Amino acid sequence: MERKRIIRTLISFSLLAALVAILYISQTRDSSNPHASIPQDTWIHGPKGHGYAVLNNQQPWKQCYTCHEKKGLGGESYCQSCHDQAGLTQDVIPKKPE
Ligand code: HEC
Ligand code: HEC
Numbered sequence: 001m002e003r004k005r006i007i008r009t010l011i012s013f014s015l016l017a018a019l020v021a022i023l024y025i026s027q028t029r030d031s032s033n034p035h036a037s038i039p040q041d042t043w044i045h046g047p048k049g050h051g052y053a054v055l056n057n058q059q060p061w062k063q064c065y066t067c068h069e070k071k072g073l074g075g076e077s078y079c080q081s082c083h084d085q086a087g088l089t090q091d092v093i094p095k096k097p098e
Pocket of ligand 1: 033034035036040043044050051053054060063064065067068071073
């Protein structure tokens with residue numbers, strides 16, 4: 001059955017291609033970034049995105065800035081500069097108690 005063999009070969013090839021694509025995507029992600037697995041739009045704007053995370057742990061100076069600074073992004077100023085660009089008017093970032 002020549003037809004069946006061709007179809008089977010086609011299916012095997014597409015499965016292989018899908019596997020390669022998945023491996024490729026997982027390799028290009030930064031594994032040390034805890035939110036790399038969250039789609040950017042969800043993390044920025046989603047109801048359970050970064051704003052929610054920050055408002056619920058309330059301590060970005062502990063959970064966020066250290067790594068962002070290590071990655072060369074910057075601490076609070078990194079957050080604030082994007083908020084400014086996004087036109088966020090209120091001060092939403094919780095401050096570290098002195
Ligand atoms: C272990 C490292 C690490 C920690 C911890 C971390 N981040 Fe990040 N974050 C990164 C890296 C790396 C980037 C830049 C790459 C990217 O855009 O994903 C980033 C980018 C971001 C961005 C911008 C995303 C974009 O697509 O422009 C936001 C918002 C953010 N982080 C919020 C947070 C918040 C809030 C916390 C704490 C609750 C946090 N991060 C903790 C590594 C970290
Ligand atoms: C790449 C842009 C970007 C970066 C970087 C960013 N934010 Fe935001 N943030 C936003 C936007 C846009 C909103 C408004 C929410 C929306 O659009 O749904 C927001 C909202 C918030 C809110 C308010 C959520 C609410 O429901 O009131 C908090 C708190 C917050 N961000 C904290 C942080 C902190 C802390 C960091 C840095 C660790 C950070 N953000 C970095 C874009 C950003």
